[in-house]
Amino acid sequence: MPMNNPINVSGLLRFITAGSVDDGKSTLIGRMLYDSKNLQVDQLTAVEASSKKRGMKEVDLSLITDGLLAEREQGITIDVAYRYFATPARKFIVGDSPGHLQYTRNMVTAASSADLAIVLIDAESGVKTQTRRHLYLVHWVGVSHVLFAVNKMDKVGFSEDVYQKIERECVELAHSIGYSKIHSMPVSALDGDNITSRGDRLSWHEGPTLLEYLEQAPTVQDLLHLPFRFSVQRVMRLNRQNIQVNSGFDGADLRGYQGLVVSGEVRVGDEVIISPGGHRAQINSILGASRRLVDSALTQESVTLFLDQDYDVSRGALFTDVNNPMLSSNEFNAELCWFDEAPLDLSRTYLMKQMSNATRVRLKAINELVNVETLERTSDHLSMCMNDIGQVSLKTQTALSFDSFKRNRGTGAFILIDEVSNRTVAAGTIE
Amino acid sequence: MSAVIEKIEIYEKNKTTWTHLDALESEAIHILREVAAECNNPALLFSGGKDSAVVLHLALKAFFPETLPLTLLHIDTEHNYQEVLDFRDRVVKRNNLKLVVRSVGESIRQGRVRLRYEGEPRNKYQTITLLDAIREHNFDVCIGGARRDEEKARAKERIFSFRDEFGQWDPKNQRPEIWNIYNTRVADGENIRTFPISNWTELDVWEYIQREEIELPEIYFTHQRDVVIKNNLLVPVTSLTPAKEGDEISRMSVRFRTVGDITCTAPVASTAATIEAILLETAQTQVTERGATRLDDQTSEAAMELRKKEGYF
Ligand SMILES: Nc1nc2c(ncn2[C@@H]2O[C@H](COP(=O)(O)OP(=O)(O)OP(=O)(O)O)[C@@H](O)[C@H]2O)c(=O)[nH]1
Ligand SMILES: [Mg+2]
Numbered sequence: 001m002p003m004n005n006p007i008n009v010s011g012l013l014r015f016i017t018a019g020s021v022d023d024g025k026s027t028l029i030g031r032m033l034y035d036s037k038n039l040q041v042d043q044l045t046a047v048e049a050s051s052k053k054r055g056m057k058e059v060d061l062s063l064i065t066d067g068l069l070a071e072r073e074q075g076i077t078i079d080v081a082y083r084y085f086a087t088p089a090r091k092f093i094v095g096d097s098p099g100h101l102q103y104t105r106n107m108v109t110a111a112s113s114a115d116l117a118i119v120l121i122d123a124e125s126g127v128k129t130q131t132r133r134h135l136y137l138v139h140w141v142g143v144s145h146v147l148f149a150v151n152k153m154d155k156v157g158f159s160e161d162v163y164q165k166i167e168r169e170c171v172e173l174a175h176s177i178g179y180s181k182i183h184s185m186p187v188s189a190l191d192g193d194n195i196t197s198r199g200d201r202l203s204w205h206e207g208p209t210l211l212e213y214l215e216q217a218p219t220v221q222d223l224l225h226l227p228f229r230f231s232v233q234r235v236m237r238l239n240r241q242n243i244q245v246n247s248g249f250d251g252a253d254l255r256g257y258q259g260l261v262v263s264g265e266v267r268v269g270d271e272v273i274i275s276p277g278g279h280r281a282q283i284n285s286i287l288g289a290s291r292r293l294v295d296s297a298l299t300q301e302s303v304t305l306f307l308d309q310d311y312d313v314s315r316g317a318l319f320t321d322v323n324n325p326m327l328s329s330n331e332f333n334a335e336l337c338w339f340d341e342a343p344l345d346l347s348r349t350y351l352m353k354q355m356s357n358a359t360r361v362r363l364k365a366i367n368e369l370v371n372v373e374t375l376e377r378t379s380d381h382l383s384m385c386m387n388d389i390g391q392v393s394l395k396t397q398t399a400l401s402f403d404s405f406k407r408n409r410g411t412g413a414f415i416l417i418d419e420v421s422n423r424t425v426a427a428g429t430i431e
Numbered sequence: 432m433s434a435v436i437e438k439i440e441i442y443e444k445n446k447t448t449w450t451h452l453d454a455l456e457s458e459a460i461h462i463l464r465e466v467a468a469e470c471n472n473p474a475l476l477f478s479g480g481k482d483s484a485v486v487l488h489l490a491l492k493a494f495f496p497e498t499l500p501l502t503l504l505h506i507d508t509e510h511n512y513q514e515v516l517d518f519r520d521r522v523v524k525r526n527n528l529k530l531v532v533r534s535v536g537e538s539i540r541q542g543r544v545r546l547r548y549e550g551e552p553r554n555k556y557q558t559i560t561l562l563d564a565i566r567e568h569n570f571d572v573c574i575g576g577a578r579r580d581e582e583k584a585r586a587k588e589r590i591f592s593f594r595d596e597f598g599q600w601d602p603k604n605q606r607p608e609i610w611n612i613y614n615t616r617v618a619d620g621e622n623i624r625t626f627p628i629s630n631w632t633e634l635d636v637w638e639y640i641q642r643e644e645i646e647l648p649e650i651y652f653t654h655q656r657d658v659v660i661k662n663n664l665l666v667p668v669t670s671l672t673p674a675k676e677g678d679e680i681s682r683m684s685v686r687f688r689t690v691g692d693i694t695c696t697a698p699v700a701s702t703a704a705t706i707e708a709i710l711l712e713t714a715q716t717q718v719t720e721r722g723a724t725r726l727d728d729q730t731s732e733a734a735m736e737l738r739k740k741e742g743y744f
Contacts, residue, residue: 012451042722050732067583068602069733078603081586082579084632091451093630105607109589112609141609233464236497245527247496258493260461260611289456291495298449302460302493315468339607353612356468415612422616427609 012091013217016080016110018138019120020130021099024151026077028120028189028210029096030061035196036211038085039064061189065096078103080110089215101130104137104387105339108427111138115219116145118210119170123156123186127169133372136389139177140335140429142409144220146174147213148184154191158201176375185210224299227324228264228272229403229411231355232257232317236304247291256287256304257313262355262410264321266305267296272319274311275326275401281319282308316357318401318411326401326411333367333431335405337389340418340425344384344392350425352396354414360397361416367391384426391431405429452639459486459627460493461611462590466572466625467493467500469615474504474570476744477530479511479519480690481647482576485636486627488645490574491526502529504573506561508553509536510671510692518648533564550671552695558742562598565622572615572623575744580632582721584736590629596620598742624744633688633720634713641706650687652709653702657682664697664723688720697724 017025030047033039039047043064050072051060065081066072077098085092095110111117117138121127138146148170156162163186174182185194186202187210193199196211208216238254266272270283287304288294297303305319320326338344344363352361366382369390377390384390405412416426466473475490477483490499505519523530535553538544538560546556565573579586589608594600596618606614617623628636640647657668659678665685668674671693685698686709703709716723731737 012454040719040722041717042719046722046732053732065583065586067586067736069736070603072732079587079605081583082630083586084580084630106605109607109609113611233461234468236494238497242498244491244494244496244498245525249496258464260457287495289453289460289492291492300449300454300457302457302464304495351616353614355612356465409610413610413612415607415609415614417614417616419616422614422618424606424609424614427607427612 012093013116013214013219014093014095014114015116015118015214015217016095016097016107016114016143017120018097018107018111018117018134019099020122020128020134021076021101023099023120023122023131024189025099025120026062026065026096028118028149028151028187028195029083029094030064031189031192031195032211033064033083033085034061035192036085036087076100079106087211087215092214099130099134101133101387104133107134108137108141108337108339111141111143112427114143116147116214116217117143118147118149120149120151121166121170123150123152123162123166126166127173129373132173132375133387135173136177136370136372136375137337139179140337140389141427142405142413142429145217146179146182147217148174148182149210150184150186151189153186153193153202154188158186158188158193160204163205183207183213185213221299223263223408223410224265226263226408227321228266228270228319229262229321229326229408230257230259230266230272230305230319231262231357231410232259232313232315232319233356234258234315235313254306255310256306257317257319258304259302259356261297261299261301261303263299263408265296265298266319271322273322273325274313275318275320275328276399277312279311280322281311284308316355318355318357320401326403328399328401330396330399331364331393332400332402333391333393334414334428335389335431336384336392336416336426336428338384338386338426340423341386342418342421342425343386344426349397349419351417351419352394352414353417354400354402355411357400359400362395364393364395367393392428394428402430404431406431452635452642455628455631455635456489456492456639458611458630459489462613462625462627463490463493463574465613465615466574470572470623472568472570473501473572473574474531474565474568475499475501475574476576477503477505477519478690479505479515479648480576481636481640481651482578482628484522484645484647485631485639486574486576487522488643489627499528501574502531502568502570504564504568504570505530505532506557506564507532507534507536508557508692509534510553510694512648512650512690512693514648514650515690518646522646531564531568533560533567535560538563550694552692554692554695555738555741555743557744558598558738561744562742565598570622571617572625573744574625574627576628577626577744578631578633578636579629581719582735584733584739588626588629588739590626591615592624592626593617594622594624594742598622600739600742602736602740634710637706637710637713641710648690650690650698653684653686653704655682656685656698658685658698665700666697667693669693688724699723
């Protein structure tokens with residue numbers, strides 16, 4: 001379940017495509033939008049014209065999402081394209097990801113806000129290293145459901161045997177990575193078999209079409225049932241000079257904490273722990289996005305909290321449930337995915353950002369690297385280069401409050417920033 | 432210290448249903464607060480159009496009851512409908528906001544912008560005026576109302592989008608943007624564009640305008656206007672775009688789906704006088720917002736991407 005997507009009402013599904021280069025991800029999304037009549041006339045005309053310009057006889061459906069000049073020149077996806085569409089059953093946001101190894105971090109970007117990933121496999125060539133890497137990363141970044149789409153069935157004569165062989169391999173792979181409920185289906189993105197309608201050639205396959213599957217796929221709302229966590233983004237200090245006209249506030253000095261309910265729920269009168277510091281305070285008032293005082297605030301709500309007394313609270317502070325405090329330490333282990341061209345340098349410090357909290361961090365050691373081919377973990381010759389995934393030990397400058405990512409995706413996740421280049425060089429999940 | 436709050440201590444029960452719009456709103460507020468907390472001198476690009484009206488509304492909510500910790504910036508093409516400028520000034524006055532206007536016309540008069548011909552559409556030249564204004568005021572971030580559903584290059588853009596010291600966007604080398612943790616760091620001279628309503632569709636925007644009763648310029652609703660029909664688009668007849676010889680002028684009921692440079696923004700035929708009616712039309716339309724209205728995007732396959740690479744919004 002996504003965090004940068006508070007949109008987790010059952011009506012809306014956020015999903016992505018993943019899988020190796022050229023396995024048909026963009027074509028699949030194009031086909032689905034086309035067949036479900038989710039393309040506007042002018043978009044279709046433009047794609048027809050672009051296909052013709054490139055000397056193609058038929059419309060190239062991948063051009064619907066491959067919108068950049070460089071993508072069209074090279075016939076590949078470089079960065080994720082977001083599309084918004086709807087059927088009578090629900091609304092969708094799809095992120096069409098690139099398969100290319102070089103752009104793996106862009107797939108991770110898309111996956112980090114998705115409820116579900118469709119992992120494509122070319123029926124003719126089967127599971128590849130990049131398929132494994134994507135699957136591993138999709139799980140690591142927190143996507144709760146995967147669907148395997150065995151594509152290009154037209155190239156293998158719609159053979160049930162070919163499909164079943166690949167399906168078995170996928171299920172085994174997904175199990176070993178940590179997925180429990182796994183679904184798969186055969187499709188032909190190019191011809192439209194089993195996308196919005198079954199077609200005769202896959203009549204041996206039982207189960208829903210791709211679109212039917214997506215219309216019924218569950219979304220998880222696990223953060224709501226976790227202990228209360230609130231991340232302070234900004235301290236608002238009201239005085240006579242800085243009050244909006246007609247706000248109903250008269251201008252007495254007042255301090256409020258603007259931020260996001262990362263998990264759980266809080267009510268007026270609740271006692272909370274403030275980290276850092278460990279002080280206890282009571283929630284005096286909650287100002288909702290509605291600009292009215294409300295009795296409670298739930299996960300994913302942006303609100304302003306007022307406490308019963310003035311404490312030393314600044315940006316990056318956390319308010320948490322008194323009965324379920326967070327862990328606090330300046331040393332911990334995390335599973336890291338490295339994004340940057342420049343490899344991890346153990347002699348340097350990086351900037352770590354967790355929710356709205358930033359601190360310097362040193363990476364003390366690379367403990368293990370994951371071999372995505374075998375899923376084995378190795379601990380010799382360790383270095384972390386672009387697209388490497390592995391376990392590291394970190395030491396932060398100031399103590400960090402966190403939950404393990406497995407328990408709470410909101411408080412257990414971070415990014416690393418190179419303070420010289422300002423690039424986002426890695427993302428991590430705390431163990 | 433909580434005297435004020437206690438005075439208005441009539442708590443409402445929080446809403447029991449969390450809608451799609453609540454989620455989009457909360458995401459946008461979170462993004463706006465990150466900008467305000469981490470950036471030194473944010474500007475909110477305010478054109479008087481519906482998307483910027485929505486972003487401004489979200490900002491007023493995000494910091495409520497505090498005044499906006501940011502400056503409004505209008506890059507004025509001087510090719511505007513008067514209703515839009517009046518609306519802009521009305522909103523600024525009502526909310527007591529800080530507005531900076533920098534005009535493409537001024538850039539032309541100073542020789543910073545050279546038109547290829549008199550009356551040329553000024554949309555793309557906004558880039559030069561914008562980059563000059565950013566430098567003049569030292570804005571490190573510009574908040575914009577662009578949406579990913581508008582256009583295929585926009586569909587690729589991050590919520591926090593980086594521009595180098597020449598204002599350029601490099602779509603092949605965007606920073607990863609993982610979960611909702613935003614990297615807002617830039618070097619001196621570089622700039623961020625932040626798009627809090629990236630994930631909103633045209634329909635979401637109208638539903639939100641309806642729910643929040645957000646005021647808009649009158650030209651978003653049906654009105655009578657002289658137009659010339661060219662390539663299926665309704666080209667308005669104005670002092671900047673007079674009818675040419677042989678043009679057949681028709682007086683029609685129209686509304687604008689988007690407002691921009693008069694010389695390249697077309698209205699659509701519509702009798703929608705209310706938001707309810709606009710919502711119905713939006714749900715049924717067969718043409719995208721830009722496809723129905725933008726004369727300048729249809730010149731080449733990658734018009735928007737090329738403009739963005741040069742520093743456009
Ligand atoms: N025969 C056949 N070809 C397909 C099918 N789906 C896609 N293709 C072709 O496979 C090639 C790659 O398709 P894309 O959709 O661009 O692949 P992709 O997975 O998006 O590639 P990247 O985004 O670059 O990783 C194109 O030539 C498609 O026409 C299919 O079902 N059958
Ligand atoms: Mg692709």
